[in-house]
Amino acid sequence: MKFEKVYSNVKRVFGTNPEMILKNHYYLIDRNYPVLDIGAGQGRHSIFLAKRGYDVHAIDPSKAACETIKEIASSKAFPIKVFKKRFDTFQPNVKNYSAILLFGLIQVLKWDEIKFLVTKLKKWTREGSLLFITCWSVNDPAYVKYRDEWREIGRNSYKNSDGGIYTFLEKDEILKLFKNYEVIHHWEGLGPIHSHGDDNSERHGRVEVILQRQ
Numbered sequence: 409m410k411f412e413k414v415y416s417n418v419k420r421v422f423g424t425n426p427e428m429i430l431k432n433h434y435y436l437i438d439r440n441y442p443v444l445d446i447g448a449g450q451g452r453h454s455i456f457l458a459k460r461g462y463d464v465h466a467i468d469p470s471k472a473a474c475e476t477i478k479e480i481a482s483s484k485a486f487p488i489k490v491f492k493k494r495f496d497t498f499q500p501n502v503k504n505y506s507a508i509l510l511f512g513l514i515q516v517l518k519w520d521e522i523k524f525l526v527t528k529l530k531k532w533t534r535e536g537s538l539l540f541i542t543c544w545s546v547n548d549p550a551y552v553k554y555r556d557e558w559r560e561i562g563r564n565s566y567k568n569s570d571g572g573i574y575t576f577l578e579k580d581e582i583l584k585l586f587k588n589y590e591v592i593h594h595w596e597g598l599g600p601i602h603s604h605g606d607d608n609s610e611r612h613g614r615v616e617v618i619l620q621r622q
Contacts, residue, residue: 426456427511429593429616430540436592436618437462437538441506444532446495447513451477451488458486465505467491467498495525504534514543515574519562522575526585530621539589539619545596546576548613582615589619 425431430453437443439462445454448466450473458464458481466477466488474492481488491498495513508529514522529539544551546564554574558566565575579596599614 438506443507444505445509463487507538510541545613593618
């Protein structure tokens with residue numbers, strides 16, 4: 409997906425509702441520190457938390473996505489600070505976050521980027537901080553298509569001619585990436601059928617976790 413183009417042309421690409429693991433567990437987040445939403449897109453998760461009084465820092469490399477969040481935050485006086493950044497160039501102006509949201513980010517990263525992200529997450533959190541993560545698994549119905557048609561650039565990681573990347577995790581692999589975190593929630597299976605502002609429906613093999621830094 410070419411996010412800049414899509415975010416410019418479709419008002420709410422991923423809808424307005426937050427991921428259920430955030431909706432069902434947001435109350436676990438410490439309100440004394442801000443929340444970081446990485447790859448915030450058009451802000452559905454940032455807005456959900458800001459409505460409930462959380463201070464949120466939202467980062468995304470898409471100008472169109474950032475402008476959407478800024479417009480909504482300004483009109484509603486929501487406590488959201490927006491940064492047009494990738495996670496690998498972002499420099500927080502706070503010491504720690506109470507929670508970091510990573511919804512749909514890992515699957516569009518290469519393995520070296522994923523491993524670098526893991527180190528950043530530890531740096532930006534403190535004991536008790538939470539990570540909310542969703543990503544794709546090798547049980548994704550489209551996994552075989554990407555494996556057969558795209559160029560392999562790593563284990564279960566593939567790249568197309570336009571530079572698009574999808575990386576799929578094996579069963580319980582997410583827990584190995586974050587082996588020193590306490591598992592609050594962990595689920596793997598087929599996610600819901602959905603679309604992104606068009607008539608094309610899709611469904612993904614999903615991994616969901618909530619992890620707490622020890």
